[in-house]
Amino acid sequence: NAGVTQTPKFRILKIGQSMTLQCAQDMNHNYMYWYRQDPGMGLKLIYYSVGAGITDKGEVPNGYNVSRSTTEDFPLRLELAAPSQTSVYFCASISREAGTEAFFGQGTRLTVV
């Protein structure tokens, strides 16, 4: 049982490049979330999903896109990377039926130069 797995762990992008941050969970959780955490700051919600085929914007969605074709996977797409997107990205999943504890991945540290 791996929990929530994020790949890659580290990435350096050049301005204008695109990439996809992968997130997979094996707990059959319906709810999945993407956050960004800037240095010394809290977690800002980018996008979330309450099930396959359903996604919704969070607090800071601009510059990002998501899709949820399966229960297990919730990739985050960065188009035209900008220095302001330099951050640590966390994926999380929740089972509302099992008590609402959020399980987090280890994070992806992204630097845009």
Next chain:
Amino acid sequence: AQTVTQSQPEMSVQEAETVTLSCTYDTSESDYYLFWYKQPPSRQMILVIRQEAYKQQNATENRFSVNFQKAAKSFSLKISDSQLGDAAMYFCAYMDDTDKLIFGTGTRLQVFP
């Protein structure tokens, strides 16, 4: 929109002493969940304690307890008998039926021997 505010960027406590971290939130909902998460330097997010708004009794988990004041929209965390391993960032979080999980900006707790 729901918001979570942590007004103490940093706190410090002596080992074996007690410390209280503050959190306030804003919502028009009557049913919701509140959480405290701990983030040590490893960046892993760990659930410390959870409170359901409809429960009047304050949640307790070993040395960790909360003071939940629903009318005042306040949710403070008390750590008793502080240990060196309690040093971390602590985040207050909120979730309701909109399914968004929203975090505060965090409080960095230092524990001195």
